Amino acid sequence: MVSDEVPLQPSERLVRELDWNLLRTFIVLAESRSVTEAARKLRLSQPSVSTALKRLETRIDKKLIERAPGHFRLTHAGELLYREAVDIRGAIFRLTTLVRDVTDEVQGHVKIAVASHVVCPIFDAALAHFYARHPKATVSIDVHSSHDAVAAVTGRSASFAICLVRERNPKLEYSRLYREFFGLFCGPPHPLFGRSGLKHGDLAGHASVSFETDRLHDVLRPVTLMRAEANLGERIVGTSSNLEEVRRMIIAGLGIGPLPVHVAKGDVEAGLLWHLPPYDKMPEIDVHVVWNPRANLNRAEQALLAELQTRIEATPIAERTYR
Structure with a gap:
């Protein structure tokens, strides 16, 4: 007897057979530095996590993670799957929003x-x-x-x-x-605090503090260039991704640092910060x-x-x- 069933395409078979828990485990693996670290995050044994990875690689029919002593990284297929898996996870997290509130409020x-x-x-x-x-x-x-x-x-x-x-x-x-403008500031303990008529050259060699994204290849690149033009010392003595903490280090006198001018205005008026050159052509963010x-x-x-x-x-x- 010949079956009338149409053979499933590989993609259809994957949709039917793929277990979401395998993808969830893979996301944690991709965001970890080893199977051991991923197992700790998932509260599972290391062999269980390794088995889950092997099952997923079998389902996908691709190697997803290259593992060797001191070496743990995603393959190209693993990177592609990770991006899509994160998107799927977000969709699952937000499933409850599909059921709309039926009230007028x-x-x-x-x-x-x-x-x-x-x-x-x-x-x-x-x-x-x-x-x-x-x-x-x-x-x-x-x-x-x-x-x-x-x-x-x-x-x-x-x-x-x-x-x-x-x-x-x-x-x-x-x-x-x-749009905001970034300027350079120092705090009361700093030798430039309160000095009028300062020029760019007066900042040369002074230590600085800044944001973690203050790098030539990152989002605050214009601020990086402003610091370079001021010829500040190469070593950044303090960094943070949080503005309040950068502000704290500037006020404490650790070094000269960048802040949005409109955010720092109140501290300047209160005598906690001193605005330094450049006063024009400040970087726009x-x-x-x-x-x-x-x-x-x-x-x-x-x-x-x-x-x-x-x-x-x-x-x-x-x-x-x-x-």
């Missing part, structure tokens, strides 16, 4: 990933107006490095992000929220709203993101530029 939780230096009246006004209209909604704001904020949006663990952007992910959407158009946002998330976008579109960039 907007409810739901909005989780925003924000870089530590975000000071923006437009964002504040959007948040206030949103809550006044939708008091049943809830909001949480988590402070991250800009890199981690974008990663949270990519993985759909954040509703949207407000942060700096180095390279644009074609899967995400971006809207410039505001754009801060963006970043969201994932493929994420299934709940009504509260949609409402706040729409409120913010409306205010951005209605406000000329000149009014969203803070000097």
